[in-house]
Amino acid sequence: MSSRIKSPQQLLAESGADLEGHGLRRTMGLFQLVCFGVGAIVGTGIFVGLSGSVAEAGPAVVLSFVLAAITCVFTAFSFAELGGAIPVSGSSYSFAYASLGERAAFLVGWCLLLEYGVSVSAVAVGWSQYVDELLESLTGLRLPAALTAGPAEGGVVNLPAVIVIALAAGLLVRGVRESARATAAMALLKIGILLVFCAVGFSAFRAGHLSPFAGHGVAGITAGASVAFFSYIGFDAITTAGEEVRNPRRNVPLAILICIGIVTLLYGAVALSAIGALGVDAVAGQPAALSLVVDRVTGSSTGGGIIAFGAVVAIASVVLAVMYGQTRILLSMSRDGLVPRVFERVSPRSATPVANTWIVAAVFAVPAAFAPLDVVVDLTTIGTLAVMAVVNLAVIVLRRRHPGLKRSFRVPLFPLSPLLGIGFCLYLMAGTGWTTWVQFAVFLAVGALLYAVYGRRHSRLAVTAPGDGAARAPRGA
Template identity: 40%
Template sequence: MIFGRVKPLSAILATAEKKSLERSLGAFQLTMLGVGAVIGTGIFVLTAEAAQKAGPGMMVSFIIAGFVCAVAALCYAEMAAMVPVSGSAYTYSYAVMGELIAWMVGWALILEYAVAAGAVSVGWSGYVVGLIQNAFGVDIPVALVRGPYDGGLVNLPAMLIAGLVTWLLVIGTKESAAVNAVLVAIKVAALALFVALSVPVMNMDGFTPFAPLGFTGISAAAASIFFAYVGFDAVSTAAEETKNPQRNMPIGLIGSLAICTVFYILVAAGVIGTVGAQPVFGPAGEVLAPGSTALSDQCAALAAAGNEAVTCSKEALAWTLREIGWPQIGNLLGLAAGLALPSVILMMMFGQTRIFFVMSRDGLLPAMFSKIHPTYRTPHVITILTGIFVALFAAFFPVGILADISNSGTLFAFAAVSIAVMMLRRTDPSRVRPFRTPAVMITAPIAIAGCAYLFWSLGLETKLMFVVWAAIGLVVYFGYSRNRSHVGRGLLDVPEDDADIPPLPVPPLPGAPTPGGKDA
């Protein structure tokens, strides 16, 4: 039965209470955590990807993606406040729709976090390489800083930063919480400076033609731009570390989304109104896909002719500032991105390892994923394994392809949470809901339809990849996980000794004022 093996909410909450983390995060820390996770490659890099798909119409794409994310956030907020435990959409689905759906959601979240971390690594590489070349005049071979789809061989800087973040997560440095707060401030300041310098000198001619590829292009850009909002759901993985989660989780989720949306609209307007954002077409006027070899070749031809376009840039915002007469400020923005983007990689990989950890705690993944390093007291096995895959993604794929693949997993998980909210209203109407999704029977279906619309707007290759990934997940579930599930064996709560999972200090959560207590 597809909705069988439901893990009762009472058991989930009891397990969380027994293995609870120190509750130290307030509304402000959660909001900053969300801003730190959201503002990253999406706005710093995908602006160019969106321009190639939609031109100036990407303004509408940002609004569409932001709206879908907002209604999904309202559903997330109700579940996060009502079920304040680790595991995000995976845990919510387990409590409402059963083990199989929960497994598929968790499997999709693996795709979201790991591939997203790879995408951010590629974005970091673009800005750092651009900074080195423009500030120091060092010419770095393209073959070593771009993957094979993007006109190179391997993206070594992206691999390097993925490896560095993996090492930091393994050793669990105390200082990362304070460092993350500084990096969030740097990112926000950099974007604010970009807006202050670009918006006042906008030329409305840049907005014409507004939708050169029609609404299809706007939809495709919205599906890609959705990546720019991904990260707010990672806040829900910190539910067990939140003071008064019934109040603070909704504030953190929706507050961080609102702040980021304002920045995105202003930054996009600044790019369009200053350097333009028209797509680059092929020699015969054909549409070129972002991240394709054909686009890379055409961009190289334009650069040779002295006609560079923002859609060709790997550091769109820094490039824009240089083009409008602020080369040193452009270099500073590149430096800010280089300093700040690793915090997003860290947050994504942190969320990935925590999803694995919770799934392992439920018996759906091998116990080895829960092994704790004897010195650093961190789940080093799964952290290192995740780091290897992230580094490989970053080395060989361009940011646009990685972002779209990540979005497919994210949209599936968001839709599942929205369904869970509606189902739980009917199956457990008396449960206390500190935060109630407004007009849930309207809001949740809109969120589901929005996620389906954006998923459908993704490229055919991306959708096929998701289907293949889901098929692999089903094979793993029926071949391994189903027979080892604690719920399937009647074990709703596993004592620490029996589970062989000792309490452990959590690796420092970005945005947290303290390194936390014990992992769940």
């Protein structure tokens, strides 16, 4: 059955003015955009998730990070081309709409609930762990167990996780300029703290801790890469800012590539210094591994407290940036009628989707309050990889359908680059395990049902594909 497809020109025209009469403002430059990207990426994955990657791959976790980075690089090329050609707030959702049609776009938007929405919950849980670590280093006290974990982990409610989501929402509704400034400051701070960690770790480096280097073989490296990929989730959030960036055709592609380069170098150095300092057994399975490394190397809890502070700041910035991305995806879907209209309303005072932001905060505060971190990590990873595979495919389709589309960046070695991007995404998806695939299949089935019941009936797309039934006028027209 055919799907409704929007042209890139139509997407660009619709992004020029909000349907409620109040548009988003272009206030972000390249530096703020790079900081926004780093803010969206560097957080729970490295501060909390490093131990999981090390447990899978051992010292070869460095190769796991490289494998995950290669996957991201090929996909980053595709995001860069599409983000420069179609600089709208919908990101992957809009790219799918322009290439594969409305049904695929809805499912991509549904998967982005995992990447942007559910990962907010996972990131907030990680923030809670480091808040407790920081409090202990400063006062010698810990928060009550009942208030730092959900029922599955022996607690009642993860209160710090809920608080950080509420704080991020409060900042986001004030305006993009204020949020961008806060994200930039937090991004620079956490990069500085991770560089200090590397200096401390390498001061106690022992080559013997890297042997055996790949004790778990290729399977361990692949499994480690699937876990490590969670550490890279968020770089595509840069494309959700397409309507709020100055000179987006230049700045969006450039910011994506700069962010991937910075993060890959940083992650490799952190992993190598942590394992070199203490060895695999000491790092694997430790939720606050970086603080542990600094404490043991320096023989003092002060250094670990600094790392914990850096993690608190770093993870808070991820919550802020990823929540921003989720609200912009929902805004674009609402413009198309695929989700309720409340998500598209932009405040004339702050030029932000206020109701949208608070709804997102309320919905994803619930799993943050009651679910453990590892419940959602694998599902988030496979959903994100699926979206990235679609983005690579979208580049190929749009090159054929719209060869004359203005592109400020073109993927190198086309079509090999996007094909490799698809291949690496599928390879890492395989490493998530069959149970995650079953969960993902159920998740997609629910999304397909929602599209059939609500999205398809309320779509504003006036022109329908042949065999799709009578054309419907856009709602509100």
